[in-house]
Amino acid sequence: MVLWIVRILFAPNHFKLPLHTRLYYCIFGGYMVDQAALYDFKHNDKKQYLSEFDWYRSRCINDPYSEMLNNKVVFTQIIERYCKTPEIYCVKKDDRLAGMNGRVINTAKHSSNSLVSALRRTIIRRVFALFA
Secondary structure, three states: OHHHHHHHHOOOOOOOOOHHHHHHHHHOOOOOHHHHHHOOOOOOOHHHOOOHHHHHHHOOOOOOOHHHHHOHHHHHHHHOOOOOOOOOOEEEEOOEEEEOOOOOOOOOOOOHHHHHHHHOOOOOOOOOOOOO
């Protein structure tokens, strides 16, 4: 019950969905409000997606590899040998940018905006660390 209240019901609402939408997807499925927006449940079936509640309950299935599978950077480095994955250029933590795959990023010279401009066709995706 505490999990549901803390992690799901009071999850940040980055997409500014109304309260009734938050409550509906929290109660009828265990989804965080941002998941409802990202998964576009108006056009997609909820049954095709793993809710936050179900993910949390199933996180021990892959023990002892859970930490590795839940870390998006480590998981990408392992799985890229077997299938096509997006390249990770850098990781941002607080005000620092750390280059990946041998890239050196001079944070005094590059802001995240200038880095995006330099890379041109890049998709920036925020990676949330839930258990940091």
